[in-house]
Amino acid sequence: MKYEGKIKKWNELQVGDSASFTKTMTETDVIMWVGLTGDLNPIHIDKEYSKTTRFGDVLVPGVLVMGLISNTVTQVTFGNVYANQSVKFLKPVYIGDTVTAVATIVEKLEKRHMVCLKTECFNQKGDLVMVGEGMEYIL
Template sequence: MDYSDKIKHWEDLNIGDSASFTKTMTETDIIIWVGLTGDLNPIHIDKEYSQTTRFKDVLVPGVMVLGLISNAITQATFGNVYANQSIKFLKPVYVGDTITATATIVEKLEAKSMVRLETKCTNQKGELVMIGEGMEYILKD
């Protein structure tokens, strides 16, 4: 497949460039996640157990929600390599929540050929559920 018209090069990237990805979280997503990762935490898969916790319902795994940020970063810096991510979980995400992940370039580090991105996820109410910062290596031509 030819990606040459989609790859983002250093000169294509600007402070303020942003991309978003929106997804409604489903039980099927959690089942697939558990199958892929083996994460059997009952807070993610057992409704009866979850009702006994302060959350009162099954939670979508936080790291699964974090994966939506990877999509937003890929869109913002297509064809380059994720270097790192810091994250803070602010609010729980439940099945049925619609999450929008956004990545915005906030700094270009030319000496390292990297960009720093503000990353965040909001729910359908506009509430922040996750905030953080990512770094992306921008590959040389």
């Protein structure tokens, strides 16, 4: 793959630059996540167990949903390096929910050559299900 002209340089990045990514979360996504990570929490894989919880159904792992943010940060700052990510899980995400992740540059830190990004995930109803802040090293 050729990256010429796609790598984002410091002077090209502006406060307000934003990207989004939308995905419907499937049972296959969850099964693949469980296989890749070994996270066998029954709330993610056992429908009968999940019915007995306050959520009433299987939940998509929060960290899987958070992974959608990586896509948006990459779109905004293509070719650079994630430094950190904070996240607050606000509402559950269920199999079949459609999640839109959004990353927006909110600050450029000149001395550190980093950008700070507001990161959010919304479900198909427009409910904010996850909010956080990411930092990206601009090479």
